[in-house]
Amino acid sequence: MNLLDNIRVVLVEPIFGGNIGSVCRAMNNNGITDLAIVKPRETTDWDDARKLSCNAKAQLEARKEFQTLEEAVADCTVVAATSARTGFYRDTAYSPKEFATIGLESAKDHKIALVFGREDKGLTNEELAVCTHIIQIPSSELYTSLNLSHAVYVCCYEMYCAAGIFQPSEEKAEEASTDIRERMFNVWREMMIETEFTHEQKLDHMMMGLRRIFTRGKLTVPDCKILMGLAKQSLWVTEQWKKKDTND
C-alpha cells in the first residue's frame, strides 16, 4: 500500500478549467491521484481542463464530485486547509514541509485531505471549521497570491519528498580510487614538464592547483580516463615536436 494513495486533493468551487487540469498534472507528478471537487461550477471550461491535464487525463476523469466539503472529506482523519489569510484561529499554521510529516503519519492508516479554496475567495470560515490543520505556504510578503495549481504543486511536492519514495539519479560511474587518481596525476606531472609549461621549481605548486581543480567534486574512473588520455596525447604531441626539432 502506497502512502500517497491515501492523500486526497479537494478543490472547493474552482473557477477555471485550466487550473483544474494543471492540478491533475501537479498531483500526478507527485504520485497523488485522488481528486475531489466540491460544488463544481456550470461555467467551468472542461475542454481547458483536459488540455492542461496533459497525460493526467485519467485522473481528471476519475474525479469525485460533492456538494459540500464535509461530504468530500467524510472518510478522512486529518483535513488540512491551505490559507493565505491570517485571522480568527488561522494563526497556528504549518508550513507544507511541517505538515507533510504530520499528514503522512496519519496517511499510514487513514485517508487524509489537502483542501484548496476558490481562486478568488479561498475558503469560508464554515469550510475552515471542518479542517483540522491549516497550511501556510511560504511566499514573499510583496506577492502572496498563488496560482491554484502552484499551491497544489508545493503541497503535493512536500508530501512526495517526505514519503521518501524518490530515488534520485546517481552517478553511475565508479568513483576513482587514489591509485587510479595518482596514476593520472603522474601523467599530468610529466606532461607539464615535457611541454615546458612549468619548471621543476614551480611544478609542485602547479600540481597542487590542478589537484584542487580536478578533485573539487567526485572524480570518477571515466573522468580519470579522459584526463589521463588528454595528458598522454599532449605528451605524444610534444614527442613529435621534439623529434621534428631534432630532424630539422
Place this chain on the structure above:
Amino acid sequence: MNLLDNIRVVLVEPIFGGNIGSVCRAMNNNGITDLAIVKPRETTDWDDARKLSCNAKAQLEARKEFQTLEEAVADCTVVAATSARTGFYRDTAYSPKEFATIGLESAKDHKIALVFGREDKGLTNEELAVCTHIIQIPSSELYTSLNLSHAVYVCCYEMYCAAGIFQPSEEKAEEASTDIRERMFNVWREMMIETEFTHEQKLDHMMMGLRRIFTRGKLTVPDCKILMGLAKQSLWVTEQWKKKDTND
C-alpha cells in the same frame, strides 16, 4: 542587498505565453524578479502571458531577451539547468533543496541563474554544457513531465525557503500557564460532578481524558477562557435545574 535579487530565471525558447505569465507569478511569489528569455518565439501569445502573470505584469514587461543562453548568463557564476532526462553527464544532479544551499552561497556575491528548457524538448546538450549544475526535481516515475511554471515554482520556492526570509504567522495569543490551565480544569472537574456526568470514583479517569484532549496542542489564554466560561455556564444551568427541582 537581498540575496534573491541575484537570482535570474532563464527560459530557453518557451512556447506558450500562458506558461511565461505563470512563471512570472511563480517567481514573484518567491521574491525573485529577474527574468530572461532566450530566443523568444514570434508565435508566443503575449496576451495570454499578461493574463496569467496576474499582478506580476511588471516583471513580465521588465524581462530581458537574448539570442543565446551564453549571453543570458554571461554575468552569472553558478548556472543551474533543470533536466528530467538522465544520460551523458546528466547523472550527477542536485535536488532543488540541495541546490538552494549551493546557489544562495554564490548569490551572496554574484548573479546566478536557474535555466529551464523548452516545454517539448528541454535543453540541448550544447546548452547544458554552459551550465555548472544540474537540478533534478523529485517526481513520480510514472509521470515525470512537469509543467514549465510548476518546475520554476518548485526551484524558486526552495530558494525562497532556504533564504530564511519568510516569517510564518504565529499564534499571537499568549500560551496558558499551568496556573491558568489548572483553574480551568478545576471548574470542569466541579461541572462533571454537579451535572452528574460522572461519579467521584470515575472522576480522575475522566479528567485525565479531558486533560489529554485539551493539552494535545498549545493551549492559549483565550482558549482557557472559552473552556472556563463553558464549564461555568454549564454549572450555572445545573444550579437553575436543581433550584427548579427544589421549587417543584
